[in-house]
Amino acid sequence: MNKKILQTLEFDKVKQMLSSHIVTKLGEEHLQQLAPLTDYDKIEEYLIETEDAVKVLRLRGGIPIPVLENIKPHMKRIEIGAMLNGLELAQVGRVLRTVTELQQFFEDLREAEIELERLYEWSDKMVALPELAKVIRISVDEDGHVTDEASSELKGIRQSIRRAEQGVREQLDGILRGGNSKYLSDTIVTMRNDRYVIPVKSEYRSHFGGVVHDQSASGQTVFVEPRQVVELNNKLRQHQIAERKEIERILAELSNELEPFRQDILQNAFVLGKLDFINSKAVFGKTIKGIVPALSKEKHVSLKQARHPLIAPEKVVANDIILGEAYQAIVITGPNTGGKTITLKTLGLLQLMGQAGLPIPAHEDSVIGVFSEVYADIGDEQSIEQNLSTFSSHMTNIVDILKHLDKDSLVLFDELGAGTDPQEGAALAISILDQVGQIGAFVMATTHYPELKVYGYNRSGTINASMEFDVDTLSPTYHLLIGIPGRSNAFDISKRLGLSSSIIEQSKQIIDGESQDLNEMISDLENQRKMTETEYLEMRHYVDESESLHHDLKEAYELFFEEREKELNKAKAKANEIIEEAQAKAEGIISDIRQMQLRSSSSSNVKEHELIDVKTQLSDLKHEETHLAKNKVLQKAKVKKTFKVGDDVMVETFGQRGTLINKVGNKEWQVQLGILKMNVSEDNMTLLAPEKEPVRRMTSVRSDSGGSRSSVKTQLDLRGKRFEEAVAEVDQYIDAALLAGYPQVTIVHGRGTGALKKGVQDYLKNNRRVKKYEYAPPNQGGDGATIVSF
Template identity: 45%
Template sequence: MQERVLKILEFDKIKAQLKQYASSSLGKEKVDELVPSTDFLEVQKWQDETDEACTVLRLKGHAPLGGLKDVREHVKRAKIGGVLSPIELIEIAGTLYASRQMKHFIEGLVEEEEASLPYLTQFVHEITVYTDQEKQIKRCIDDNGDVLDTASETLRSIRAQLRTTEARIREKLESIIRSNALQKMLSDAVITIRNDRYVIPVKQEYRSAFGGIVHDQSSSGATLFIEPQVIVDLNNALNQIRLKEKQEIEKILTELSSEIAEHGDGIFHNVNMMKEIDFIFSKARYAKKLKATKPEMNDKGIIKLYQARHPLLNQDEVVPNDMELGEKFTSIVITGPNTGGKTVTLKTIGLLTLMAQSGLQIPALDGSKMAVFDSVYADIGDEQSIEQSLSTFSSHMTNIVDILKNVGDCSLVLFDELGAGTDPQEGAALAIAILDEVLNCGARVVATTHYPELKAYGYNREGVINASVEFDIQTLSPSYKLLIGVPGRSNAFEISRRLGLDEHVISRAKMHMSTDHNEVDSMISSLEYSKKQAEIELKEANEIRKEAEKLHQELQKQIIAFHNERDRLLAEAEKQAAKKVEEAKKEADEIIQKLRKMQKEQHALIKDHELIEAKKRLESAVPQFKKSHAVQKPKSSLKGKDLKPGDEVKVISLNQKGHLIEKVNDKEWQVQIGILKMKVKEMDLEYISRPKPVQEKPLATVKGKDYHVSLELDLRGERYEDALLRVEKYLDDAILAGYPKVSIIHGKGTGALREGVREYLNKHRAVKSIRFGDAAEGGTGITIVELK
């Protein structure tokens, strides 16, 4: 990748942001080394590594990287015989701890089968745990870098002597400064230290009263810091002990440094593995901040982005766009006026390509695809060079010449305002020739231009498509929405009209435009409108489809639940009946035994064949149950009723009430169940009631005899005031039609329309009661109204 292209596309700013998410200087160093790869397998590996780290963050929310330091220089010095300082050793201990924690953390996740992490597992597998060395350093040195008494028995003994000697010195000096006779000779009753020896501040004139050694004096010379003769020997002894302490500490540090040197290669390797792991988790944390996703990588030059956002813009304000290239077409020519967002679109495609080839996830929806290119070329922005005395056009042409020399079939080329900076006719001609040359090389191209001649280019070349950035004439501002397949138009006349330019001036200007140009402009305007309407209708259709699927699933669940409940009740009934019959058979056997006993005892005239025949009759009386989980054909309960539209009926198989809408054929009716309309066989219907016929009223004649009032009113999408007017009119019509019950669909939404409608219904004189629909009828999105 050319350094100039990385700078133009602002890849350095991406690295600067990524650096903020590194946990150590090791990770930051790795970010500095990052350049996009052109090796497809390597890019896939990088993406998989980042995805594994994202999985870990999603499951655990963190990764244990605390204490990690770059201790490679410390290890190198230890290996050549150097003695490490306590701070250096404690940094090594912290790094050993971080390595051990990361190894156990990743291995624990894999052992618990919470995630499959092959790449991270491989990294931690290469980490060697040095628990003994880590504990040895922690036993000898605290977190502040001070050597502890526990480092050795000799050091413990030396420090005990040190504390005893210091206590004796302080005791003697305190007796001096507390003495009433001597206090007047002191500048201050304190004990202080000069040249590592305990001293007291004595007034100049009493110098001879104390004897000893003068170590310092105040700036005025009025105070001398004297070591009294009585503690000179003790101070000497103290210094001797301190020297022993220093020698023992040096010995301890030498031993620890030798231990580190012995395992230097392994520790050095651990650091390199942790450097990779820190870098991988940096990419994962950055992806989380951007709400980025893993792209599907390919080596076929296919880019397909869903709701892609430029990563350096405010993510709450940037307009996401769908973009594609390389499958249906290999080149996009984005036309339209300046400040419309063409350059942002260009840079988004280029920068996301560099990010993907660097193993970074991209700010776009799941399922987006990115290609691995051998090279990315960009000619973007005003690159006028004063030093080289080159104009804007010359500077651009220098870049373009370089691109044409190196471009290949695995290249992505980005041209911004191609052919600009010179005569429009010549510039347009050059732009077309340059695009043709790049296309012939098989490269993927995205170019922006404001030349109208290039609008026809997309229609005359195979594999090329026009695009534009939407512009809102009403607000005189771009929406930054990319429109693939629709060329841009300048909108100069509309903008001028909105800004107040006289109509006669605009009309005169239009006369200077060619007929072909005006027709093309009208065609583009029509295309923009048609595309926008198609997107709106597609969105509405998707919402309706999702709602229908949800209703279908709910209905299926209810049918399954109904069948399960029916089978359960049937099985329970069979069980109870069998139990009763068994009891009856048992009782019959007991009776027969008693009869036989009576026959033997009393020699009654009861024949055996009569007893056997009686028992057979009892057994034949046992009912036979046939289990079946198939849906039984419902028996109609119409009893000769002549069904009519508007009748309230019960759908037997669903155990749901509804109203007849119309007869489909001799055997089927269309039935309204809540907001669901469905065809039901007449045999599956049970008649409930029929609306009472309404007496002829003069008001009803206005509607006409064929006027039909629906059993439901759909208010979704209505404004509050309009909705209430429609409800008032609808209730009047329903009352005239004689309906006992109607449904009002208001949807769920924010709840404002629903509450307003229900409040109105509660106050209406003709409303008997209201209730929300059940699950099959639409739940809280519908209100069932019972009329008086």
């Protein structure tokens, strides 16, 4: 694809938009190489990759690739035997860990049976090196610092460094805290030349002995290493040198371990960059609300509601652009500032984006062709240096295009033939379009010459088009109207602006009669188009409504038959169970009769054939389940369960009798099972006849201040008792206290492990007769006792 078209249609600006979604350096390299392709199979492959990434973005939020640096220079240094530093090794380790994580990510997609046509192949090209990644992760952290776990020797050296630093600091802190503070500029410990020093006033520089390492800018302070820490600083320095040597040894060893896997690591980095680039295309597509277009081998272009990607979404106007199937040339006529040039650029740029494997801002079912070249003559290319006029500049460009044009090319002409005498310019435009037509190339051209309106009607494979203009608002709508040539709106605009009607009528008489007829024909076509469009929208509304109703009816119809079949099969199965049970009983009776017959010598014995007839009749009662659709007996036998509050039921899951309390769902009830309440489905319950209430003996209890209370104490002591025994005793005690009429009692459970206390309070929480409970006051046992109010 020629470089000039990329500049003319601003393809690089699209690449800049795409770059904001790339997170790896190698992904940026793939972006730099991005350009429109001309090979159909390669374009299809790239578009499929983009389609896969769009699916992953929709289902999993995109491919999880972290920020990665370009490690190709690191591998080049490994190849020549150089040693990597800690940060470079950390970057390589991050690449290796990302490979493992992405392989697991794609394995999860496979297990979820998410179909991807190309991304699985890229995933399979990565080579996992878990052991190598683990060694790097243990030895080097994210910022390149070599960790203590890199080697036992390094760990020991660093422990010695910490001890030496502590010793130096203790010595210096002793100096700072002593009576020497008057000799110091500040009571702090600092460092100069990698050695610990203290700030001393210049006049007392020799007071501490040792070495002077530095002085302040004013000269009033010198930084002294006291003699008592010189030896300690020397030891610390030796440990630091040993640490540096050990770190170098570790880095060299790790670098050597990378060498055998250099090609695998480079392959991984390339694939990660490719996946990052593919993922960025999907994110870019989401940003511009784009789709992945289909490809046409016949170069049929059908862009539905196409939008220019470089125009703000709130300003851009979408248009349907169709070329290649019914016609090879589109001639857009009409006045300037109507949006002709933007429509031209939209077709060209979206075609370039599609051929580069990118999503395009259009609606679903959009199709692009595959052109060997895209040429464009757009804008004012006047060159002062070459002393060329606007017309000369355009014509130079057109001549160059015609030299290289072939039948597989797409060419875009903006204001074809402009910049010269209108008659000569129109004639040249017609001849150029004829030449392009003879070559067989595909073309979209804009012009304001009225002669080309007739050209669109007379030439096969060519169609007129125009940009819609709203006369009421005196402004263009920027909508492309294919099939309708543009017309001059000068008379209508002048009339709305207040120009005299007589002047307008005189102007109409002056212009050529054919031009007037053409304008009237165009006006009539526009009116018919608007009327047809209104009728189409109305019919479309009714068709959509009918389709929706038909869809709902079809679903309801299918659901009805499905449910009916389920219920019938249930009834059939139940009927067969009953029949089989009856048949088994009947066979038992028949067997008994036969035994009686054999033992009897009476003449009134039952005959064998009679027994066979009876058995046959019983067998005939059973029918195949698939032929009982019209069995009204089975249909009437299905009794619907009806439950209400207070009913006694058998909960089949637990085999216990319960009582319905209230309904908590569509087919779910709250059931009282002894002291428990639980939610049970109607399918797991069977209605029971209510139990006869037992005759209860009423015993009166006299509540006086004497005998009834005297046997029950107001305090229960549970200390030293086992949990189960204590809870049972609390239950009995509460009942006795209630019968005695006590308003309040105290339960002593002690502190201990807290298990007994918790068990008692759990019991009180679930007892409906307990109003409240709380710990006793501190003088009555505190949290070792609980006071209960009824």
